[in-house]
Amino acid sequence: MKTMPLDQTIIDRRAAIIAAMRAIVGEERLITSDTAMRPYESDALTAYRQLPLMVVLPDSVEEVAKILVYAQKENVKVVPRGAGTSLSGGALPLADGILMSMARFNEIQKIDYDNLCVTAGPGVTNLSITEAVQDRGFYYAPDPSSRIACTIGGNVAENSGGMHCLKYGLTTNNILGLEMVLLTGDVITLGSDDFTEGGLDLMGLVTGSEGMLGVVTSVTVRILPAPPEAITMLVGFPSVEAAGETVAGIMRRGLIPGAMEMMDRLAVKATEAFVASGYPLDAEAVLIIELDGTREEIKSATALVKKVASGFGASSIVVSTSEEERLAMWQGRMSAFPAVGRLAPDYYCMDGTIPRGKLPEVLTAMSQMSRDFGLEVANVFHAGDGNLHPLILYDANEPGQLERAETFGEEILKLCVRVGGVLTGEHGVGIEKRDLMSEMFTETDLNVQQRVKCAFDPDGLLNPGKVFPTLHRCAELGRVHIHSADGARFPNLPRY
Amino acid sequence: MPMEEKSFHPRSEEEVEEVVKWVLATKTPLEILGSGTKRGIGHQVEAGARLHMERLTGIIACEPGELVLSAWAGTPMEEIEAALAAEGQHLAFEPPDYSQVLGSQDCGTDGGTHGGTFGGAIAAGLSGPRRLIAGGARDHVLGLTGVTGRGETFKIGGRVVKNVTGYDLSKLLTGSFGTLAAMTRVTVKVLPRPEAIRTLEVSGLAREAGLDLLRRAAASPFSVTGAAFVDERAAGSSGCFLRLEGRADEIDVRLNTMQAPLSVEGAAIGSKASGDLWQGVRDLPAWSAMDIIWRINLPRARAAEVASRVDAEVGGDMFFDWAGARLWLALKGEGTANHEAIRKIAEAAGGKAMLFKAPGDLKSETPVFHPEPDALATLTARVRDAFDPQRILNPGRMGER
Numbered sequence: 001m002k003t004m005p006l007d008q009t010i011i012d013r014r015a016a017i018i019a020a021m022r023a024i025v026g027e028e029r030l031i032t033s034d035t036a037m038r039p040y041e042s043d044a045l046t047a048y049r050q051l052p053l054m055v056v057l058p059d060s061v062e063e064v065a066k067i068l069v070y071a072q073k074e075n076v077k078v079v080p081r082g083a084g085t086s087l088s089g090g091a092l093p094l095a096d097g098i099l100m101s102m103a104r105f106n107e108i109q110k111i112d113y114d115n116l117c118v119t120a121g122p123g124v125t126n127l128s129i130t131e132a133v134q135d136r137g138f139y140y141a142p143d144p145s146s147r148i149a150c151t152i153g154g155n156v157a158e159n160s161g162g163m164h165c166l167k168y169g170l171t172t173n174n175i176l177g178l179e180m181v182l183l184t185g186d187v188i189t190l191g192s193d194d195f196t197e198g199g200l201d202l203m204g205l206v207t208g209s210e211g212m213l214g215v216v217t218s219v220t221v222r223i224l225p226a227p228p229e230a231i232t233m234l235v236g237f238p239s240v241e242a243a244g245e246t247v248a249g250i251m252r253r254g255l256i257p258g259a260m261e262m263m264d265r266l267a268v269k270a271t272e273a274f275v276a277s278g279y280p281l282d283a284e285a286v287l288i289i290e291l292d293g294t295r296e297e298i299k300s301a302t303a304l305v306k307k308v309a310s311g312f313g314a315s316s317i318v319v320s321t322s323e324e325e326r327l328a329m330w331q332g333r334m335s336a337f338p339a340v341g342r343l344a345p346d347y348y349c350m351d352g353t354i355p356r357g358k359l360p361e362v363l364t365a366m367s368q369m370s371r372d373f374g375l376e377v378a379n380v381f382h383a384g385d386g387n388l389h390p391l392i393l394y395d396a397n398e399p400g401q402l403e404r405a406e407t408f409g410e411e412i413l414k415l416c417v418r419v420g421g422v423l424t425g426e427h428g429v430g431i432e433k434r435d436l437m438s439e440m441f442t443e444t445d446l447n448v449q450q451r452v453k454c455a456f457d458p459d460g461l462l463n464p465g466k467v468f469p470t471l472h473r474c475a476e477l478g479r480v481h482i483h484s485a486d487g488a489r490f491p492n493l494p495r496y
Numbered sequence: 497m498p499m500e501e502k503s504f505h506p507r508s509e510e511e512v513e514e515v516v517k518w519v520l521a522t523k524t525p526l527e528i529l530g531s532g533t534k535r536g537i538g539h540q541v542e543a544g545a546r547l548h549m550e551r552l553t554g555i556i557a558c559e560p561g562e563l564v565l566s567a568w569a570g571t572p573m574e575e576i577e578a579a580l581a582a583e584g585q586h587l588a589f590e591p592p593d594y595s596q597v598l599g600s601q602d603c604g605t606d607g608g609t610h611g612g613t614f615g616g617a618i619a620a621g622l623s624g625p626r627r628l629i630a631g632g633a634r635d636h637v638l639g640l641t642g643v644t645g646r647g648e649t650f651k652i653g654g655r656v657v658k659n660v661t662g663y664d665l666s667k668l669l670t671g672s673f674g675t676l677a678a679m680t681r682v683t684v685k686v687l688p689r690p691e692a693i694r695t696l697e698v699s700g701l702a703r704e705a706g707l708d709l710l711r712r713a714a715a716s717p718f719s720v721t722g723a724a725f726v727d728e729r730a731a732g733s734s735g736c737f738l739r740l741e742g743r744a745d746e747i748d749v750r751l752n753t754m755q756a757p758l759s760v761e762g763a764a765i766g767s768k769a770s771g772d773l774w775q776g777v778r779d780l781p782a783w784s785a786m787d788i789i790w791r792i793n794l795p796r797a798r799a800a801e802v803a804s805r806v807d808a809e810v811g812g813d814m815f816f817d818w819a820g821a822r823l824w825l826a827l828k829g830e831g832t833a834n835h836e837a838i839r840k841i842a843e844a845a846g847g848k849a850m851l852f853k854a855p856g857d858l859k860s861e862t863p864v865f866h867p868e869p870d871a872l873a874t875l876t877a878r879v880r881d882a883f884d885p886q887r888i889l890n891p892g893r894m895g896e897r
Contacts, residue, residue, distance in 0.1 A: 114797035116715055159660045172664065173635045186871035193795040194821040195627055198850045198865045200876050204634055204667025208660050225717040248561035254584060254688035293719065294753065296746035353656040355562045385658040425658040440661055448650045449663045451882035467662065
């Protein structure tokens with residue numbers, strides 16, 4: 001990985017920058033010693049570590065604005081951070097940049113059952129939004145696996161997904177409004193407390209922009225009525241193809257289940273050894289399907305799933321008969337990562353999306369790669385939306401294995417793009433996939449995106465070094481290139 | 497000297513890029529058109545040249561098992577909808593056909609494309625009643641290619657339903673009315689078309705009670721996919737309409753069981769009649785004769801309060817969609833003096849008012865889109881600079897600076 005060029009003048013001015021930050025947030029919310037900054041040196045992509053210049057923890061919109069105005073004036077980089085659960089290095093600090101933790105923005109500001117929305121500080125955890133409204137029968141739909149710890153601000157930055165996003169959407173589909181501080185210190189409100197139309201959709205742009213456009217200080221999310229009932233089905237298949245055909249077949253027959261997950265043989269084996277959820281060990285692939293709604297809706301949907309799965313040769317079908325059974329079935333899927341983690345000292349979690357129909361082809365190619373690289377790979381798959389999570393097993397203490405695992409991972413992502421998919425379905429580009437962006441986008445495509453970054457951040461100060469493989473100066477990108485200018489150059493255009 | 501008006505009818509993406517390069521070189525403002533059915537929305541574009549997209553047509557990939565469809569921007573909506581219907585699928589955001597209410601003149605040269613084009617639907621970013629539960633146009637666009645106002649052909653997004661690779665510029669382009677780029681190809685998420693539709697009609701409710709019912713229904717766990725209320729004055733008698741969609745073997749049970757917890761008794765409307773009814777909610781054909789129509793987006797719980805103020809200060813007929821979060825207001829006659837009052841009423845409730853249909857002189861008096869606060873307007877202008885620094889594409893359509 002190429003690292004950002006270090007700005008030594010910033011390091012030299014560290015004492016002055018510390019003094020300026022102290023004047024804004026005070027001594028207690030400023031961290032400057034190496035020991036105390038250690039917890040911030042990486043996010044959940046722990047292969048990359050870097051101590052920041054300092055850590056500040058603002059606790060008001062005014063403080064965030066002052067910090068950003070200072071940063072802009074003094075040309076100091078800022079990396080915003082939520083809980084640090086990013087799997088793509090999105091919150092990796094910079095040695096010459098301030099790390100701005102949003103942890104103090106941890107209050108739910110408003111629960112509005114009349115308009116079905118909740119307004120929360122960016123430091124509020126994903127799960128605590130649901131916890132705040134579940135007594136009244138509501139919930140917040142996106143459920144990334146880190147939902148106990150990850151923050152709603154981080155979810156907005158990464159446009160996080162989860163197991164239920166096939167039916168209920170990603171973060172971006174469940175956000176109604178954002179308050180954001182710009183580098184100018186201006187505070188803007190995007191969206192509202194309900195559906196918004198008109199004007200450019202900057203809220204859609206900001207969601208998933210990986211903390212590079214502004215600092216979100218408040219998030220309004222849509223809450224949904226919880227389905228009255230839910231059941232889970234465990235379906236075993238003698239082949240991955242049959243499981244894949246079943247997934248497509250269910251949707252072709254008009255049913256979008258609440259969740260539809262797939263695990264391959266190795267992932268099932270590891271999980272059963274860990275939590276014993278009753279997954280069939282003789283199957284090549286297992287589907288975990290959740291059906292939710294009224295009793296009649298579920299009854300109708302269950303019959304349909306059984307019919308489709310049997311038609312494609314399912315070797316076993318088990319339907320949960322109680323809430324305990326349903327949760328036990330999910331326990332397996334939710335323990336898949338740690339369970340696979342027990343098979344080897346380390347594992348590397350990938351996140352490509354492919355057209356579902358390419359699944360057998362991709363899995364076959366991955367088995368071959370597994371043999372070539374000499375590293376095992378287990379597959380957990382959000383089957384409904386084609387989002388693949390291969391887990392590459394390695395041992396970082398064995399010389400060369402980390403590099404081999406990373407190269408293997410890169411090859412998997414390139415394969416995803418080759419078959420018509422994308423580099424990342426829900427984890428973000430961050431630092432991890434930055435240098436692979438040209439597999440998917442041309443230089444022009446990336447320039448178009450970088451110009452948007454320039455519109456918000458002309459000096460490249462907010463979380464720079466993420467997402468874009470090449471950093472261009474905004475002035476250079478801003479020029480308009482007009483070539484020779486006469487109508488005669490366009491002889492082929494039909495005109496009337 | 498008046499500019500000679502030119503019309504371009506490109507047959508390929510390369511030709512679209514050539515056209516944009518030509519207008520940049522000659523500093524000719526360019527109007528981009530599908531079939532022109534939505535031309536009445538937004539401000540009139542003063543252009544020296546027109547880019548007609550109707551020859552950039554055809555479905556590129558319809559992949560029912562993947563729930564995606566890609567098509568050229570100029571493809572008629574009828575063709576898209578027919579192809580999806582043949583697979584038992586549809587565009588869940590219910591793109592409206594406003595040609596009747598707007599009295600649109602088809603300005604395509606290849607014959608009538610009444611429902612507009614695919615590119616036009618996405619560029620206008622319009623959504624129907626199902627946004628309540630399934631999201632709007634913005635939520636269904638997965639990726640696209642186009643030519644920026646700098647004359648560069650680019651692509652964003654992808655062709656899979658779950659993707660966070662790079663900035664989500666698809667949302668920015670959706671609803672930008674062709675002011676950032678000329679879209680050439682678009683990929684959208686498609687969903688299964690429901691097997692059965694039922695509507696619960698509850699008549700005779702006063703406005704406040706009707707709006708309350710809409711909100712309670714949308715907050716209930718019965719998956720209500722449409723919640724609309726029509727005022728007595730607008731329709732002769734008031735009506736509250738709640739839509740359920742699903743499978744034939746469960747939908748009637750759901751329709752019956754939802755009434756007790758909502759404390760209502762209504763009449764059930766079957767699939768066919770429901771289809772027509774919700775198409776009316778979506779397209780507003782009943783208001784074709786209205787001169788001025790406002791679209792007010794607001795937090796749904798404020799709808800009754802806003803409506804009362806509108807009654808007192810403005811008058812007009814009202815119609816509520818999205819459980820009250822979208823209020824349509826129709827005025828007949830000259831009444832042009834009330835735009836400031838309408839905007840103030842919307843703003844006081846945390847909403848926004850858009851002048852959806854109006855004669856040209858009113859549009860020159862007040863912006864069509866709700867004005868943005870300064871800091872946001874400045875930022876928006878900078879985002880526009882990123883795509884179209886010369887403001888050469890559909891200049892002024894959104895009243896932009």
